[in-house]
Amino acid sequence: MATAEQLDAVVVGHQDYRDSDRIVRLLTPGRGRVDVLARGARKSRRRFSAALDIGNSLRVMVKRGRGTLDFLEDVDLLDDRLHIRKDLDRIALASFACELCASAARVDRPEPRLFGLLQMALTVLDATEGVPQTGWRAGLSVKASTFAGLRPHLTECAICGEPATAPMGWRPLGGGAVHRRCDPGAPMVDLEWLHAVRQSLRTPLRHLVDVSLPTGPHSTLSHAIEDQLGRPFTSRILLDQLSNLDVAR
Numbered sequence: 001m002a003t004a005e006q007l008d009a010v011v012v013g014h015q016d017y018r019d020s021d022r023i024v025r026l027l028t029p030g031r032g033r034v035d036v037l038a039r040g041a042r043k044s045r046r047r048f049s050a051a052l053d054i055g056n057s058l059r060v061m062v063k064r065g066r067g068t069l070d071f072l073e074d075v076d077l078l079d080d081r082l083h084i085r086k087d088l089d090r091i092a093l094a095s096f097a098c099e100l101c102a103s104a105a106r107v108d109r110p111e112p113r114l115f116g117l118l119q120m121a122l123t124v125l126d127a128t129e130g131v132p133q134t135g136w137r138a139g140l141s142v143k144a145s146t147f148a149g150l151r152p153h154l155t156e157c158a159i160c161g162e163p164a165t166a167p168m169g170w171r172p173l174g175g176g177a178v179h180r181r182c183d184p185g186a187p188m189v190d191l192e193w194l195h196a197v198r199q200s201l202r203t204p205l206r207h208l209v210d211v212s213l214p215t216g217p218h219s220t221l222s223h224a225i226e227d228q229l230g231r232p233f234t235s236r237i238l239l240d241q242l243s244n245l246d247v248a249r
């Protein structure tokens, strides 16, 4: 009989399964992304209560299944981050953080840095009064990309390796910053924006809450991870719609 294993985890997604079960996607430090079957999770609220909401921090007991799916045996809710759920901007950013870090993580391999990044992102979102600005989301995206081995070039050209000098272009799926002389077709990007993104990579998330980036292609900073996933993040599309609303207001 398989022995149970204790994992610290953040809930990063779920989907219904059969009549009464739910498949819950977790991000863990020791095993990266793990899918577990929560039997009876939809039939009875008592079994796992509201512990399986996206963004919750848990300590779980799981048993290895025969296939790729583990069985969820027991759940301790460590932090439900209720403050996040009070407004749509914060919910959208929390969903984005979960989707980003989960997609960047490998399955069943240690991912302590991505787990730590997601925990920090959710903790900051829960604790902060205002809604984090563009620098926060940029910092989150480039940190996750870096931990996934997809760090974009920001201070030098992805093609020739020489330092960035104006005019520069931006290829989110082609390594990041490129000289326009090396890739004349690349969309233009300001040096100032590249420097600000570089700065957001080096700055802890909790210090980026009030930082706004200069004009630039912010929302493309998660494209390399979305490309690896094979589809755009649904949460990123929602975030982009919300920031367009801000512009229109």
Ligand SMILES: [Zn+2]
Residues within 6 Å of the ligand: 157, 158, 159, 160, 161, 162, 178, 179, 182
């Ligand atoms: Zn170049």
